[in-house]
Every structure is written in C-alpha cells, then in structure tokens.
Amino acid sequence: MYMAAGDARRLPLSNSSVDLVVTSPPYWQKRDYGFPQQIGRERTVEEYVASLLSVLSELRRVLTASGSVFLNIGDTYVDGSLAGVPSHLEIAARRAGWLIPNRIVWAKPSGMPSPHRTRLVARHEAIFHLTPNADYFYDLDGYLQSMDDRVDSGDVWTIPLRPNKTRHLAPFPPEIAERAIHLACPRRACVRCGRPERRRVEATAELNPARPQARRAMELARERGITDDHIRAIRATGICDAGKAQQWQTGAGKNTDLIQVLAAEAKEKLGGYFREFTFPLRKTVGFQPSCRCRQGMRRGIVLDPFAGTGTSLQVAASMKRIGIGFDYEVEHLQLAEAQAVGAEAIPGNAGHAAA
Numbered sequence: 001m002y003m004a005a006g007d008a009r010r011l012p013l014s015n016s017s018v019d020l021v022v023t024s025p026p027y028w029q030k031r032d033y034g035f036p037q038q039i040g041r042e043r044t045v046e047e048y049v050a051s052l053l054s055v056l057s058e059l060r061r062v063l064t065a066s067g068s069v070f071l072n073i074g075d076t077y078v079d080g081s082l083a084g085v086p087s088h089l090e091i092a093a094r095r096a097g098w099l100i101p102n103r104i105v106w107a108k109p110s111g112m113p114s115p116h117r118t119r120l121v122a123r124h125e126a127i128f129h130l131t132p133n134a135d136y137f138y139d140l141d142g143y144l145q146s147m148d149d150r151v152d153s154g155d156v157w158t159i160p161l162r163p164n165k166t167r168h169l170a171p172f173p174p175e176i177a178e179r180a181i182h183l184a185c186p187r188r189a190c191v192r193c194g195r196p197e198r199r200r201v202e203a204t205a206e207l208n209p210a211r212p213q214a215r216r217a218m219e220l221a222r223e224r225g226i227t228d229d230h231i232r233a234i235r236a237t238g239i240c241d242a243g244k245a246q247q248w249q250t251g252a253g254k255n256t257d258l259i260q261v262l263a264a265e266a267k268e269k270l271g272g273y274f275r276e277f278t279f280p281l282r283k284t285v286g287f288q289p290s291c292r293c294r295q296g297m298r299r300g301i302v303l304d305p306f307a308g309t310g311t312s313l314q315v316a317a318s319m320k321r322i323g324i325g326f327d328y329e330v331e332h333l334q335l336a337e338a339q340a341v342g343a344e345a346i347p348g349n350a351g352h353a354a355a
C-alpha cells in the first residue's frame with residue numbers, strides 16, 4: 001500500500017496507470033477539513049460539482065482504457081430541502097462523457113435517530129459506477145462467486161455503517177471497497193499494455209445452492225426424474241421458448257421437435273421452478289490475459305484520491321491488489337499508516353509506503 005500527500009485534481013501518476021478508483025470525496029458543506037484547497041466547502045452545489053468534475057477529469061487521465069470509478073456521494077439539506085447533490089453530479093458526469101453503468105443504492109439498515117419531525121431519516125447514499133469507455137473490465141462471476149450468498153446481482157447494497165473511530169473522517173465501510181474491487185479491478189494486468197486478465201467460466205449442471213428457490217428446484221428435479229437431457233432442453237428453449245442455445249437448434253433458427261418435447265415435459269414436471277435451470281451455476285476454470293504482449297503481468301491497481309484513513313487501500317492490499325492513495329491532509333495519512341495492514345511499496349514512486 002502506498003500513500004502520499006497530494007491534491008486529487010493533480011495526481012503524480014502517469015497516464016493509463018490505474019485499473020480502478022474507489023473513493024468517497026468530502027460531501028458538500030458537511031465538514032471543514034481546515035485547508036484552503038479542500039473540496040466540499042464550495043458556496044453552491046454547482047461549484048462543488050465543478051470541483052468533482054475536475055477530479056473526474058484527472059481520474060480519466062490516470063485510468064487504463066478498461067478502468068472504472070466507484071464514487072460514494074451523499075446529499076446535503078439546505079433550508080429544509082435536499083440539495084440534490086448526487087443528481088447534479090450524475091447529470092454533469094454524463095454531460096462530460098462518462099458512462100454510468102450503475103447508480104448503486106447503499107442502504108444502511110440502521111443508524112442514529114433524527115430530531116426532525118417533518119421528514120424521514122436518510123438511510124441511503126449513492127455509489128456511482130462511472131467509466132470512460134463501454135469496454136470496461138467487469139467480473140460479475142468473480143463478484144458472485146467470491147462473496148457467496150452475501151450478495152446478489154442487484155444494485156442495492158445493504159451494508160451497515162461502521163462506528164466512526166476517528167474525530168475527523170466519515171466512516172467508509174470496507175465492504176463497499178471489497179465489492180467494487182471484486183467487480184471492477186482485475187487480479188492482474190499486462191505490464192506493457194495494461195489490459196486485464198480475464199476469468200474463464202463454464203456453466204455447470206448445478207444450480208446455486210445459496211438460493212432457496214434453486215435448492216427446491218434441484219429437489220423437485222430429483223424427485224420427478226428430470227434428466228440431463230431435460231435440463232439441456234430447458235436451457236435451449238429458455239423462459240420464452242424462443243430458443244437460446246445455437247448448438248441445440250436445427251440450423252433454421254428453431255429448436256428440434258425433440259428439444260421442444262423434452263422442455264415441455266420438464267416444465268410440466270417442475271412447474272414455475274423450471275426457470276431456475278435457466279441460471280446454471282458457473283464455475284471458474286482459469287484466467288487468461290486479454291492481450292498477446294507476453295511481457296509479464298502486474299497486480300491490479302486501486303487508487304483512492306481522497307484516501308482519508310486508507311480504508312480502500314487496506315481492502316485492496318488484503319485482496320492482493322496494489323493500493324495507492326493521496327490525501328491533502330497529511331495528518332490523515334499518518335492515521336492511515338498507523339492502521340495499515342498488508343502494506344506494500346510501489347518501487348519508483350516518491351512518498352511514503354506504509355508498512
């Protein structure tokens with residue numbers, strides 16, 4: 001893990017050198033970090049969003065072509081109304097050319113009560129997944145396999161708030177970084193072109209035993225004599241019977257009569273549970289480079305330009321990625337160093353590497 005003092009708008013990193021950014025910038029008008037270059041004290045929400053856009057433009061410079069940003073942002077009340085900070089940022093980022101594959105809702109299952117009697121307590125924040133290019137690295141299989149039954153493929157992340165250990169910093173649950181890294185930071189990338197290693201997966205005959213509906217579907221299949229041919233037929237016809245798998249089709253874009261008969265039989269025996277068999281359990285069979293450079297691989301690199309106490313970087317190190325962080329406030333870096341685990345220096349860069 002590597003951390004140094006620096007302004008998020010001017011990072012001492014080369015172009016196309018980072019695979020993923022996971023960050024939580026200072027929220028608008030929430031706290032005063034006490035230095036003039038700080039982001040978050042702007043007079044208007046428009047000025048604040050303009051500051052974040054200059055950070056995003058710097059992030060676009062340092063990201064590889066397949067890179068992504070996961071940015072956690074909260075809203076602020078002004079004169080009894082939400083200022084709409086996440087919405088302003090989302091629109092401005094789209095106008096600046098960013099793609100937004102997801103606006104993830106971070107739902108907090110509990111929290112402090114509020115003194116306000118005229119509105120509900122805010123228990124969610126936005127996490128934007130932003131990317132400059134449509135061909136971004138994304139490992140949904142890795143995410144689902146590694147996080148077991150803690151997650152599904154939905155865009156609502158229910159993650160409890162961790163108690164704030166320090167006086168200065170907003171708590172940032174490590175699980176947000178963990179999820180973002182599983183999804184969008186390759187384990188390794190080519191040292192020459194930066195292209196990511198890709199996971200190779202194969203569909204199995206099994207279903208995901210973590211899903212209760214899938215467990216019931218497998219039970220029914222055993223009880224009612226469903227064969228592998230039935231399951232292949234269900235997968236070939238899919239939910240709407242329109243035909244999915246080319247290898248089971250006649251060549252005229254249609255399923256053979258036998259496939260239709262087997263699928264109908266299986267659907268009759270399984271009722272609504274037949275749908276479960278259209279989502280087979282996928283297993284990892286290996287990893288492979290996505291380029292032909294053959295120059296060797298480096299670990300995936302995660303950047304946090306508002307590193308604070310270094311949560312994202314510590315998670316990155318624990319997941320065998322390289323974590324790089326900057327924060328304008330050196331005091332925060334010292335706190336981060338004190339808390340660092342699994343730290344790792346990056347040769348050739350100035351600054352301090354926490355051990």
Ligand SMILES: C[S@@+](CC[C@H](N)C(=O)[O-])C[C@H]1O[C@@H](n2cnc3c(N)ncnc32)[C@H](O)[C@@H]1O
Pocket residue numbers: 006007008009023024025026027033037038039169170171172305306307308309310311312326327328329332
């Ligand atoms: C919300 S905190 C980050 C919390 C962090 N996610 C954590 O887990 O501790 C925001 C951080 O941004 C830093 N900051 C504010 N303006 C900055 C700027 N222009 N460049 C770099 N860091 C800045 C603050 O010092 C603060 O540590």
